[in-house]
Amino acid sequence: MTEAWHRQTNRRRGVIQGIAVLPQGLEEIGAEELVNLGAKQVQPLRRAAAFEADMACLYRLHLQCRYPFRFLREVARFPCHDRESLYFGIQNALEWERWLHPSMSFRVDVSGSNPGLSHSHYTALQVKNAVVDLQRNLWGERSSIDLDEPDLSLHVHLSRQEARLSLDGSGGSLHRRGYRSAMGLAPLKENLAAGLVRLSGWDGSIPLVDPLCGSGTLLIEAASWALSQAPGLHRSFALEGWADFNAELWEEEQRRAQAREQPTRTLPILLGCEQNPDVVEQARHNVQAAGLSGAITIQAGDFRALELPSGPGVLVCNPPYGERIGERDELEQLYSDLGAMVKERCSGWSLWLLSGNPELTGALRMKASRRVPVSNGGIDCRWLHYEIR
Missing domain, CATH: 3.40.50.150 (Vaccinia Virus protein VP39)
Structure with missing residues (x-):
């Protein structure tokens, strides 16, 4: 069976492919923490850890994990080798009419590269163009870009043969706990x-x-x-504004964390x-x-x-x-x-x-x-x- 077949099967079963973005040096303990909170198929990477989870577990990780900067939920993979394949791949990657109404703001972050897309700024611009062009066709208007507090945060990772589109559920770096309004001269995250x-x-x-x-x-x-x-x-978290956000499941995980x-x-x-x-x-x-x-x-x-x-x-x-x-x-x-x-x-x-x-x-x-x-x-x-x- 191919990897693509496994991914499609997992999506039908409600299995989420995710990435925890971690500080360099914390990859092993970050992966251990994911396992302890119920994530599956955990694999330490460089400054990250890959994992699989259901939605309840993804909520749990956001609430209880101590070490990640953010969590990325993969929503699509598609062949990508130049600007055109990226443009049309993005437009077909998500039900945009469900996930991003023109009244909502968004931002795009890019990691990785391939021979046809070697500059992250222009790659992000192409992703933005693909989204807003589709919005104009659907509604006659488009979303605005908000780099600080977007309603939807998109992350695109490029490799030589493909692009992965993920949603950032964090809504600002997870290192910000909320207690530290006062900081010294060289604060430790x-x-x-x-x-x-x-x-x-x-x-x-x-x-x-x-x-x-x-x-x-x-x-x-x-x-x-x-x-x-x-x-x-x-x-608060950006995932609370996702199209498939399950408020009942979220509240259950909040109670679980509090208990x-x-x-x-x-x-x-x-x-x-x-x-x-x-x-x-x-x-x-x-x-x-x-x-x-x-x-x-x-x-x-x-x-x-x-x-x-x-x-x-x-x-x-x-x-x-x-x-x-x-x-x-x-x-x-x-x-x-x-x-x-x-x-x-x-x-x-x-x-x-x-x-x-x-x-x-x-x-x-x-x-x-x-x-x-x-x-x-x-x-x-x-x-x-x-x-x-």
Whole structure:
């Protein structure tokens, strides 16, 4: 049987082919999360994971997944090798009269290329033209383009032989949880922060401390995971405007996500330290907005004077690494002092540090036992693990 036959059969059975777009470095744990939430045929890819799901599972993934930026639902594949085949392929790919009335707005994103379509901007323009020309033929008017809050988000992926048309159900990146209106100078995206905590192995049973906590994102994502808070439960999604949106099924998945939460679970100490008074207030505001004031303490002051909880624990931090903030000499001193502090006072703990500058990390005078490559805002980084003895 051909792959095309399997896809057609799956569509008749209500099986959705999907892609979860992930931060680089989180592909494996992202795929694991998809499996745990009921997705099938999960396959890690580069900065993504492919999966199959029914509609209930797709809703569940949007509500409960912590690591993806967005989910793409494939709705059509067709042969594509030039502008003409793309144009007519798009027009026949979807029941546009059902999915996109001229009163609705849309946007087009493109990834990949083929020899006849090598420039993403012109490819997106051709997709847009195919849609609005069809609309003019149907209604005598066309939809507008909205890059910020479109009613329907289209994604076209090109390969050498074909094009895939997908719908983006997210309606804005899923890393935006809604709690972080206040951010520091170099904010860590929430989904990457959640993944870094997961990679640290922290299981919610021992203290977690961020000695350079900034706006508090690592601690907030850790507490949210430990209490099983669904990241998408209090935000809206583009899929709620899809032509085949099932409100009853959506509400059922919302109830399911809410039932998983453990608001009364007792957590160990989660402590953040920040020297900048303005950033301290930002962090406390974010903790409160996330509903976690009872779980996380943000302490004002210098990490060099930080009093740690007794017993073993985990330190996590994302110190500045010179790409955005901080002067070189000051940063070398900061890393040196951080290394000295943890070696002197954190015996039996483990340290996980996000490094975007190996020279600065060298000032710790410590040897990492594990190095996980990740990308933070386009910067090639390493999530470094140090065992403190």
